[in-house]
Amino acid sequence: MNAQLMGIAKKHKKWFEEVIINPMGYAVNNRDYYYLVIYKRNNKLKGYAVITTGDFNKNDALYAFEKLVLYSAFMNNFSSIGETRARISPDNFYIPANYLSDYLESNSNDILARGELILKELGVLQEEFVKNANNYTDYYDHHILKTNIIVDSDLDKIIEVLANVNRLQYLAGEKFVSSYEELKEVQSEMVKEGVFSKLPKDNQVFLKELLSSKKETETTLLTLEREKETAHLPYEERMEVSKKGFWKEGQKKLPRYKQDLRYPKP
Incomplete structure (x- = not known):
């Protein structure tokens, strides 16, 4: 510096x-x-x-303070949610789904067939989440940190990423909670049919941890009220509502940030 x-x-x-x-x-x-x-x-x-x-x-x-402090706040939000969840590989869902698919080629089992569909759907959502988060991380690492400059469009970009991250977090969380009892039944059936023991150890651990995270997921969903209220809207409308919401929330926090501004005094 x-x-x-x-x-x-x-x-x-x-x-x-x-x-x-x-x-x-x-x-x-x-x-x-x-x-x-x-x-x-x-x-x-x-x-x-x-x-x-x-x-x-x-x-x-x-x-400049308003632009800089809002960007910093939005980036902190992204780092705590987007980067953390992006570390979860979609393969944690796809691999057990593929094992179920292999099993179902020569066996008929409605419970496991339903489990395959649920796991694949969760995998698709996680894959999209990882793609969005990693794309922004790549942009941040190779553009912003290279130029050490932010412009107004960078605020628009991070808000759009946050809107997408929250949208996907809500969809995945809602799908998991609504399918929780089925997934518990699927795991029991996998154990019964000898499929669970054939999974790689990492996938066994992940599924067990996933099924122990229902309360945590429900708590997270309570913080995504805007995403719940806009779930019925088309993608573009939903994103616009979310982006405006993030910007409005940021603007509301500015007076608090300014209280901590030592120089120059507002």
Whole structure:
């Protein structure tokens, strides 16, 4: 990080605080780039500053602060949900579904046939989730972190990703909860028919953990009220409602973020 920027950032720190300068700059009117400084103590947020090595303008700095702090908040949201869930491979659903498919080629079993369909549907949703999350992570790593610049379209992009992440999280969660009793029956039937023991150990563990996560999933679904209310809408309409919702929520939080802004004072 630019030593001059760090020198400016340290002017606004308090005792025992850690100084973190977000590497992404935002230019107002294509002039000077402003950077968001985060002050922490014991890993807790203590304050913000907006700084530049160029010609400082308070109005420009406050405008840049809104863009920078919202992008930071949206990225934190994505990291905590999108990146974490994206680590779950769709194969955790597809592999047991394929074992069931092989079994059903020479056996008739309505319970396991239903289980194959449910697992494949969950696999498709997880595959789409991983694709969306990984595409944005790739964009972040190879564009934003390479240029160290964000523009207005980057806020639009991260909001769209969050809208998709929540949509897919809701669909997968709803499918799992509504199919929970069937999946329990499927697992019992797999054990009975000797299919479960043939699964790779990782897949056995995953299915057991999946079936123990019903309460956690139900709790998550309660936080996705907007996705529930818009579930009946066509994809495009649903996405528009969700994106507007994310932006509105961000705007509502701005006064709170500004309370922690040390420099410049609003």
